[in-house]
Amino acid sequence: MGAAEDEAVDEHARTGDPVAGDDVVALLMRQHGEIHTLFDEVRAAEGEARAEAFRRLVRLLAVHETAEEEVVHPHARTAFDGGGEVADDRLAEEKAAKEKLTALEDMDVSDPAFVPALLSLRNAVLVHARAEERYEFALLRRTTSPARLALMAKAVRAAEATAPTHPHPGVESAAANLAVGPVAAVMDRARDAIRRTMGGGDG
Amino acid sequence: MTFNPLEQRGIPLDRQVRSWRELDVAPIDPDATDPYTRCRVITMNGIEVEAILFSHQLARHTADPEIKRSLAEVRYVEAQQQKAVNWLLPGVSSVLETTIAYEQVAVDLTAWIARMEPDPYLRQAYEFGVLEDFDHLYRYANLYEMIEHRKAESIVDGLTEVMPGRPTRMHHRHPYDNVRDPYDRTRVDPLSKLHALTVMSAEQQTMNFYMNTGPTYMEPIARQLYQEIGLIEEEHVTHYESLVDPGETWWEQLVNHEYNECYLYYSFMEQESHPKVKALWELHLNMELEHLRIACDLMRRHDGREPEEVLAPQLPNVLTFEPNKAYLRELLATQIDLTTLGAGYVREAHERFEEMQRRLNDGERPPSDRVMDQHRQVFGRDYRLETEGPHPVASERA
Numbered sequence A: 001m002g003a004a005e006d007e008a009v010d011e012h013a014r015t016g017d018p019v020a021g022d023d024v025v026a027l028l029m030r031q032h033g034e035i036h037t038l039f040d041e042v043r044a045a046e047g048e049a050r051a052e053a054f055r056r057l058v059r060l061l062a063v064h065e066t067a068e069e070e071v072v073h074p075h076a077r078t079a080f081d082g083g084g085e086v087a088d089d090r091l092a093e094e095k096a097a098k099e100k101l102t103a104l105e106d107m108d109v110s111d112p113a114f115v116p117a118l119l120s121l122r123n124a125v126l127v128h129a130r131a132e133e134r135y136e137f138a139l140l141r142r143t144t145s146p147a148r149l150a151l152m153a154k155a156v157r158a159a160e161a162t163a164p165t166h167p168h169p170g171v172e173s174a175a176a177n178l179a180v181g182p183v184a185a186v187m188d189r190a191r192d193a194i195r196r197t198m199g200g201g202d203g
Numbered sequence B: 001m002t003f004n005p006l007e008q009r010g011i012p013l014d015r016q017v018r019s020w021r022e023l024d025v026a027p028i029d030p031d032a033t034d035p036y037t038r039c040r041v042i043t044m045n046g047i048e049v050e051a052i053l054f055s056h057q058l059a060r061h062t063a064d065p066e067i068k069r070s071l072a073e074v075r076y077v078e079a080q081q082q083k084a085v086n087w088l089l090p091g092v093s094s095v096l097e098t099t100i101a102y103e104q105v106a107v108d109l110t111a112w113i114a115r116m117e118p119d120p121y122l123r124q125a126y127e128f129g130v131l132e133d134f135d136h137l138y139r140y141a142n143l144y145e146m147i148e149h150r151k152a153e154s155i156v157d158g159l160t161e162v163m164p165g166r167p168t169r170m171h172h173r174h175p176y177d178n179v180r181d182p183y184d185r186t187r188v189d190p191l192s193k194l195h196a197l198t199v200m201s202a203e204q205q206t207m208n209f210y211m212n213t214g215p216t217y218m219e220p221i222a223r224q225l226y227q228e229i230g231l232i233e234e235e236h237v238t239h240y241e242s243l244v245d246p247g248e249t250w251w252e253q254l255v256n257h258e259y260n261e262c263y264l265y266y267s268f269m270e271q272e273s274h275p276k277v278k279a280l281w282e283l284h285l286n287m288e289l290e291h292l293r294i295a296c297d298l299m300r301r302h303d304g305r306e307p308e309e310v311l312a313p314q315l316p317n318v319l320t321f322e323p324n325k326a327y328l329r330e331l332l333a334t335q336i337d338l339t340t341l342g343a344g345y346v347r348e349a350h351e352r353f354e355e356m357q358r359r360l361n362d363g364e365r366p367p368s369d370r371v372m373d374q375h376r377q378v379f380g381r382d383y384r385l386e387t388e389g390p391h392p393v394a395s396e397r398a
């Protein structure tokens, strides 16, 4: 198991227990909630506050989708019957969402077309997130050991740590927090962190 | 108000069946729609479900096949109405988000009805019940933050406060004490009949929703909380249905049902901000006017009475979704510790109540308390949305 052994994993924790179970599904659902809330925040904000909230949203989306592409969908392919098709459907949704995101990235947040394009992206992301929860995550929890779910959670947390989406006062300045860099770089760093974590063991 | 449903003409029944295209309604936006639009959708779904179930019961008590056919024809349209209304809810919302919206309905619908209810005994029944659904809203909101990491204010949007009500553990009364005394159909204000039917239908739909969606959850605490609150919603159906005079004939009840549908669609049409939803309320009102005419004919034929004898001369004031914060705070301050004894209300936990609690809890804390323990363990606080200052009861302050 390697890396997984570093972490105390309670094998008797009931799957889906939000307190006892430290599993990847609970973590990704938390990120789904945060993404949805960030969409609300971007929509409600104006001017520089909106631009700043949008940058945080883009970073979280980048980290989240990278983690799913690296950790969740490949595992789903072999974890349950039909997992390959389920993973393909999710990747197609992610691709469609990314196209909408690209269209938004070059737009000024005060452009009158921004909010309609944002709502269109939000719909694509929400539909994708619900589809994961209903058709993929539910089966992952049914078929995957708590130890494996915990290892996957560790990898997702490592990815999250490479691109903080909340300002961390005292740890880094707000300016440094914003200077995370372009989306491609965010994804690269997230991917490296995941591979380092998962590489430690493939239990 | 001058609108009298008995004098209006609706859409002829043979033109009421809709095609797939017409039934394929566009869902409302979960974030950018007035929460009270969603409340009206949930309310009318409950009303249509009751219309369908009542008509089935009536058909099962009817021998004449021609009457059964006539009921079936109207009922099919009610079933289409239910689809058109409930399918306004968006598929991207989770069960828990819809649940929180159901409890927002229970709180603001029941509170408004309590405020408008002319009969003191009936008003007390609504005031008693609303403090329980108010607490359900608080428990589900804490479950929501724990599982989905979202705050319930994104759903209720500050229109309804989220904080402790009468603690959910205290809702588990002996079933004997859940039956109230009925109103007297010959003396009660016709408005009171509409109130009782509306709240009963909403609670029945809530009961059905929790008992069917609860087991779709994976999280043990979520499964357990839906079981617990699902049982309480059954108590609420018992509580509210017992308010209705059982001496009303089947045909009189049918007329009341159709009249109430007219009243509610008319009310919601008047206040709806969402243009497509408003158009649906108007369409359904025009269908219900015809259902009401048919029901009135059946009542004349089978009871030999005029429907005007049991109905109001004109529609009462429109039923309105609006914040009831000050009223709810007043109830919290004065009625949080009530329970029931027989058909009345007391402050002391009596023998039958204690025995019921012992049986259910069996030395453990109920799910509604454990969800709060788990939430505090994760967040170090509870979730609440107090927009009007601290909780009116000192011991319930955060």
Ligand SMILES: [Fe+2]
Residues within 6 Å of the ligand: A028, A032, A064, A068, A128, A129, A132
């Ligand atoms: Fe996701």
Ligand SMILES: [Fe+2]
Residues within 6 Å of the ligand: B048, B051, B077, B078, B081, B261, B288
């Ligand atoms: Fe109807």
Ligand SMILES: [Fe+2]
Residues within 6 Å of the ligand: B103, B106, B132, B133, B136, B206, B229, B233
């Ligand atoms: Fe409730």
Ligand SMILES: [Fe+2]
Residues within 6 Å of the ligand: B106, B133, B203, B206, B232, B233, B236
């Ligand atoms: Fe209730």
